[in-house]
Amino acid sequence: MTVVVVAAAIISDGRVLAAQRAEPPELAGGWEFPGGKVDPGESDVEALVRECREELGVEIAVGEQVGGDWPLTRDYVMRVYLSTLLSGVPVPKEHMALRWLAPQEYYAVPWLAADLPVMKAVEDRVRILP
Numbered sequence: 298m299t300v301v302v303v304a305a306a307i308i309s310d311g312r313v314l315a316a317q318r319a320e321p322p323e324l325a326g327g328w329e330f331p332g333g334k335v336d337p338g339e340s341d342v343e344a345l346v347r348e349c350r351e352e353l354g355v356e357i358a359v360g361e362q363v364g365g366d367w368p369l370t371r372d373y374v375m376r377v378y379l380s381t382l383l384s385g386v387p388v389p390k391e392h393m394a395l396r397w398l399a400p401q402e403y404y405a406v407p408w409l410a411a412d413l414p415v416m417k418a419v420e421d422r423v424r425i426l427p
């Protein structure tokens with residue numbers, strides 16, 4: 298069975314929120330889009346809203362999906378959604394750090410390997426946002 302991971306590319310004023318993983322050891326220190334596994338019976342959007350509450354303490358509005366199923370491992374795929382903040386200021390409850398990346402900083406953090414092409418796709422979408 299394929300495990301679906303959902304992740305939010307939270308956009309604010311052209312900046313993208315990146316989060317530094319704290320665990321597991323092989324991924325710790327790498328940067329990702331906040332999110333996590335979809336629980337049984339949950340929709341992608343429900344899972345993403347829940348994860349952003351748990352991990353960041355914020356409410357988000359989930360928008361368009363960026364790409365399709367991004368491959369992570371043999372058993373995991375990731376679905377990424379452009380999102381915006383409805384309320385709250387993100388705090389790193391489960392991450393080592395958070396950074397709002399301005400356009401010139403999109404690649405200034407060591408993204409997890411799977412996330413680099415995702416960041417590129419997000420960049421292409423953010424460019425054409427109203």
Ligand SMILES: Nc1nc2c([nH]c(=O)n2[C@H]2C[C@H](O)[C@@H](COP(=O)(O)OP(=O)(O)OP(=O)(O)O)O2)c(=O)[nH]1
Nearest residue numbers: 302303304329330331332333334369375409411412
């Ligand atoms: N959230 C997230 N996970 C990513 C990204 N890129 C990437 O390779 N991953 C991997 C890391 C993890 O192996 C997996 C996500 O699992 P997770 O540990 O964040 O999920 P979770 O919050 O549901 O965790 P848990 O309940 O099992 O502790 O996907 C990304 O951009 N965001």
